[in-house]
Amino acid sequence: MAKNTINDMSEQGRCEIIGRRVLANQEKRRQRNAQMYNTWLAEGQQFKLAREQADISQVEVSKAIGADKSVIRRFESGLFVMRRPVIKASYVLALEAITLRRLNIINALYNTQIVGRDNSTSENFSN
Numbered sequence: 067m068a069k070n071t072i073n074d075m076s077e078q079g080r081c082e083i084i085g086r087r088v089l090a091n092q093e094k095r096r097q098r099n100a101q102m103y104n105t106w107l108a109e110g111q112q113f114k115l116a117r118e119q120a121d122i123s124q125v126e127v128s129k130a131i132g133a134d135k136s137v138i139r140r141f142e143s144g145l146f147v148m149r150r151p152v153i154k155a156s157y158v159l160a161l162e163a164i165t166l167r168r169l170n171i172i173n174a175l176y177n178t179q180i181v182g183r184d185n186s187t188s189e190n191f192s193n
Contacts, residue, residue: 095146099145099146102146103144103145104144106141106144106145106146106150107143107144108144109144109154110141110142110143110144111142111144113141113142113154113157114142116161117142117161120161120164120165122161122164122165124138124139124142126160126164127157127160127161127164130156130159130160130163130164131153131156131157131159131160132156133153133156137153138157141153141154141157
């Protein structure tokens, strides 16, 4: 009787087939990553430029999205990252949130310096 399925084979035969499949999948992933590298690199450089122009660190972005700093570094470097679309969308939201938070802090500081506790204009800014 012919062995039609992997379950009908010996343990060694099954291990060999599984090993070949694993190697084939690894090679497919390696080839896909190589094909996508230039696209991912260009995308990552755009995100990095936006982050640097906003004077935001990789650590701030990683904390805002709940990912390790290495994920942000790999994303900006064009390397493979798991769940790239999620990281990409979260990155955009993180830049916006960090920028808004900073603006709110600046506005709060500005308002406390211009308007005193009794809502009267501070003498420091009068002519």
